[in-house]
Amino acid sequence: MTSPAFYSKVAGQFGGYPDWPPRTTHYPDGDPEEYFDTALTAFGAGGRLLDVGCADGRNLLAVADRFRQVLGIDLSPEMLEAAHRHQREAALAHVAFEVGDASATRLARGSVDVVSSRRGPLCPAEFHRVLTDQGAVVHLGIGEQDVRALKEAFGRGQNYGRWCGVPAAQEDQARLEEAGFSVEHRAFRFDEYFHSADDLRGFLRKVPIFEDFDPVADKEPFDAYVGRARSERGIHLARHWFVLVARKALP
Numbered sequence: 001m002t003s004p005a006f007y008s009k010v011a012g013q014f015g016g017y018p019d020w021p022p023r024t025t026h027y028p029d030g031d032p033e034e035y036f037d038t039a040l041t042a043f044g045a046g047g048r049l050l051d052v053g054c055a056d057g058r059n060l061l062a063v064a065d066r067f068r069q070v071l072g073i074d075l076s077p078e079m080l081e082a083a084h085r086h087q088r089e090a091a092l093a094h095v096a097f098e099v100g101d102a103s104a105t106r107l108a109r110g111s112v113d114v115v116s117s118r119r120g121p122l123c124p125a126e127f128h129r130v131l132t133d134q135g136a137v138v139h140l141g142i143g144e145q146d147v148r149a150l151k152e153a154f155g156r157g158q159n160y161g162r163w164c165g166v167p168a169a170q171e172d173q174a175r176l177e178e179a180g181f182s183v184e185h186r187a188f189r190f191d192e193y194f195h196s197a198d199d200l201r202g203f204l205r206k207v208p209i210f211e212d213f214d215p216v217a218d219k220e221p222f223d224a225y226v227g228r229a230r231s232e233r234g235i236h237l238a239r240h241w242f243v244l245v246a247r248k249a250l251p
Contacts, residue, residue, distance in 0.1 A: 002158070002208040002211065003211065004074075004075035004076045005076075006208050006211045007055060007074070007075075007076040007078070007079050007208075008076045008077070008078040008079065010079075010206055011056065011076060011078035011079045011081070011082055012078050013205075020203060020206075021194065021195075021198075021199035021200070021202045021203050022194075022195050022199055023192050023193055023194045023195060023199060023203075023234065024192070024193040024195070024233065024234060025190060025191065025192050025193075026190060026191045026193075027188070027190045028189065028190065028191075029187070029188045029189055029190065030188065031188075031190075032140060032188040032190070032241040032242075032243060033118075033140070035186065035188070035243055036116075036118060036138060036140045036243050037062075037063055039138050039243060039245050040063060040114065040116050040138045041063050041066045043113065043114045043136050043138070044063075044066030044067050044114075045066070046067065046068040047067055047068060047112075047113030047114055048067065048068060048069040048070075048071075048111070048112045048113045048114070049064075049067040049069070049070045049071070049112065049113070049114045049115075049116060050071050050073070050105070050107070050112045050114070050115045050116070050130065051070070051071070051072040051073070051115075051116045051117070051118070051120075052073055052074075052100075052102035052105075052115065052116070052117045052120050052121055052123070053073075053074055053102065053117055053118070053119070053120020053121050054072030054073060054074045054079075054080075054083060054097065054120075055074060055076070055079045055082075055083070055120075056079050056082035056083050056086060057072055057080075057082070057083030057084075057086050057087060057095075057097055058083075058086055059118055060072045060083075060095070060116075061086055061087065061090045061092060061095065064090075064092050064094070064095045065092070067094075067114075068094065069094055070092075070094060070095040070096070071095075071096050071097075071098070071107075071112075072095070072096070072097045072098075073097075073098055073099070073100030073101075073102065073105065074097070074099065074100070075099065075100075075101060077099060080097050080098070080099060083097040084097055102117070102120065102121040102123045102126065103121065103123040103126050104126065105126060105130055107130045108130070109129055109130065110130070110131065110132045110133070110135075111130055111132075112130050112131060112132070112135065113131070113132055113134070113135055113136075114131075114135065114136050114137075114138065115127045115130070115131060115135070115136075115137045115138075116137075116138045116139075117137070117138075117139045117140070118140045119140050119141070119142060119241075122139055122141070122172055122175065122176075124137075124175050124176045124178070124179035124181065124246075125179050127179070128179045128180050128181065128248065131248060132248075133248060134247075134248065135247075135248050136245065136246060136247045136248070137176065137181065137244070137245070137246040137247075138243070138244075138245055138246075139172065139243065139244045139245075139246070140241060140242075140243050141168060141169060141172055141241065141242050141243075141244065142158065142159065142168065142240070142241055143167070143168050143169060143187065143240030143241055143242050144159060144162040144163045144165070144167055144168045144240070145163055145189075145238070145240040146158075146159075146238075146239055146240040146241065147209055147237050147238065147239065148163055148238070148240075149225070149228075149229070149238065150209070150225055150229075150237060151209070153221045153222075153224055153225040153228075154210060154218065154221045154222075154225075155221070156210065157209055157210050158208055158209050158210070158211075168242070169185055169187060169242040169244065172244060173185055173244060176244065176246045177249075180248060180249050181246035181247060181248060181249055182246065182247050182248075182249045183244055183245070183246045183247075184244070184245045184246075185242060185243075185244055186242065186243050187240070187241075187242045188239075188240070188241045188242060188243070189238070189239065189240055190239045190241075191236060191237070191238060191239065192236070192237045192239060193231075193233045193234030193235065193236055193237075194234050194235040194237070195234050195235075196235075197222075197223075197226050197235065199235075200226065200235050200237075201215055201222065204222075
């Protein structure tokens with residue numbers, strides 16, 4: 001799990017999640033972000049949404065008009081400052097942001113219709129508690145094979161070595177089912193091609209693939225990876241994400 005301090009650092013340096021460096025993306029299985037948004041808004045129709053790990057709120061605000069009441073929580077006060085700024089710009093009075101722990105939300109039992117987590121925490125027991133009987137969870141997760149070659153070049157990274165164990169989606173699905181959900185799972189493999197080494201270097205400063213990425217200290221493994229991954233299309237990253245859609249199982 002990425003530490004809140006990492007996101008606070010990013011928010012302090014860039015004012016929230018920054019615009020990403022230029023890159024070309026190929027989606028043979030479809031765009032996981034679009035699939036997540038479609039699955040999430042299908043449960044809208046005036047319901048109440050809890051978004052956990054909302055970061056700077058921009059992704060949440062983009063779908064908020066489909067819901068009657070929206071609450072975004074995060075453990076990074078600096079990210080939430082950015083979220084409040086984006087909310088004021090969007091003028092969406094039915095959206096609130098606050099510091100909150102996804103594993104202990106302090107919300108009333110059965111008080112929300114949908115819980116969303118976009119590359120954020122997954123807390124099945126707490127989600128089950130706060131959801132109505134017809135409630136649902138939509139979760140976008142990072143697969144164990146995500147940027148594996150890059151992590152192997154560095155000898156560390158987010159979920160390093162997890163590719164040797166139970167697949168992340170399978171493990172998360174089992175946790176949701178144990179908590180009382182029925183779950184649908186879809187995997188996404190896609191390819192990103194960065195236009196230059198500077199673009200990739202800037203990207204790695206802003207995402208938790210390496211929470212401690214240092215362009216100077218990591219120059220040797222970075223240059224080695226770029227040399228192997230570069231082609232006429234750009235510098236390649238192989239991505240692996242998944243979406244879980246979980247509904248409360250009928251008793």
